[in-house]
Amino acid sequence: MQRPTATASGAPLPRMNPQQLRSPATSSAMARFAGVQPPQPGQDLGQLLRSVYGASPRDPQRPDLRAAAADLGMSARQLRRWANGESRPRATNPALQRLQRLSRTVLDSRAGRARALGAQAPAQPAAARTIRIGGVQGVVSGNDDAYRDRTIEVDLTPAEYAELQRLWVEHGNAGLADGLHALTDRNYYEQWHFQSIDSIQWGDRGRGR
Incomplete structure (x- = not known):
């Protein structure tokens, strides 16, 4: 149950900054995407x-x-x-x-x-879907201008979603971030890098979960 470490071409996968991985926005987005409602102050x-x-x-x-x-x-x-x-x-x-x-x-x-x-009701796509990932992102580059706040859409199969859930359970936010980097490398653009993630949703293309 290893975290993915290399792109399809064998190059090292980019990694998110550990401090950013611990941010409330990222933690909440990843937990919700995995199918978990994070505990909230004043919750029942x-x-x-x-x-x-x-x-x-x-x-x-x-x-x-x-x-x-x-x-x-x-x-x-x-x-x-x-x-x-x-x-x-x-x-x-x-x-x-x-x-x-x-x-x-x-x-x-x-x-x-x-x-x-x-403890949650099952939350996974029954058929191939699309996920939308929002945050500061772009192709790996030493130029900060390559990164900007945007939302991308990536194809996602039920098996890929289950694997992302497993990575989150086994390795936390870092594991899920590595899984998303591997997913975008395969299904979107090689060496795509997330500097920050503030929203992740899955559903039919062009529609929310």
Whole structure:
């Protein structure tokens, strides 16, 4: 499960700046494209619990309360009241504070990304589609004028989408960025380079997801 490292011609793939990969815009765009709704401040507690602890084995639309209870030191019954909106903990509640801390870093680990992806409804094209990638980009060059803010459209098959999801789970934003560089090298323009990415969508050509 290696990250792609070379173009179709064997040249090294370009890499995005690590600082840019950690930007909120890039992280959010990549998570949403992979099929994950990133945890948001003020999010419904049921959704927050599911984002952090994954889906219930019995009901994929509900959080795994057993795992959450074991980690937070609470009863599954009380957490069910949180998830159902029947009870709202105080802001100073230690369990709530831990849940909120974990939600901010849940996508930083492979296990967290896999759990988050598994908690979502399937999101993948049933047939060949097009993805639109927005950000500062252009052909690899030492001249900064080669890069500008634009949106490109690239053909995408279901197998390629599944591979991009896998790269995101296994290697995070860096893995998905490498996968997008490999995809554009094959299907758009050799040595295409993303300096920044602020939006990724898939759907029919000319239409949103």
